[in-house]
Amino acid sequence: MKLIMAVIKPFKIDDVREALTAGGIEGLTITEVRGYGRQKGQTEIYRGAEYAVNFLPKVKIEVVVSDDLAERTVELIRAAAMTGKIGDGKIFVLDVEQAVRIRTGESGAAAL
Numbered sequence: 001m002k003l004i005m006a007v008i009k010p011f012k013i014d015d016v017r018e019a020l021t022a023g024g025i026e027g028l029t030i031t032e033v034r035g036y037g038r039q040k041g042q043t044e045i046y047r048g049a050e051y052a053v054n055f056l057p058k059v060k061i062e063v064v065v066s067d068d069l070a071e072r073t074v075e076l077i078r079a080a081a082m083t084g085k086i087g088d089g090k091i092f093v094l095d096v097e098q099a100v101r102i103r104t105g106e107s108g109a110a111a112l
Helices: 010-022 067-081
Strands: 003-010 031-033 042-046 049-053 056-065 088-097
Touching: 003 010, 003 067, 010 056, 031 067, 031 088, 056 067
Parallel strands: none
Antiparallel strands: 003 056, 003 088, 031 056, 042 049
């Protein structure tokens, strides 16, 4: 099993969710996060005063899939989240040793 974490622009979350659902990927967790990469933040103007925003709003998506769905899931997220501009985000793929469904006690891929 693989844990796929993606940090994307907030306005792309609906596109990513729809792409994953259409691709047969069920269940995901999202978290509103703040951060920066190569963007190094941005400058904004509020009430005539200019100020720096060092941490930009992002959304972190986490989804656990079987090994055979990992590459497809990454491609679905990448295609749906891409704007072609700096700050589109990153996707990370990690190994998952075990998963357990609390309600039934199912483990491994059956728990997904």
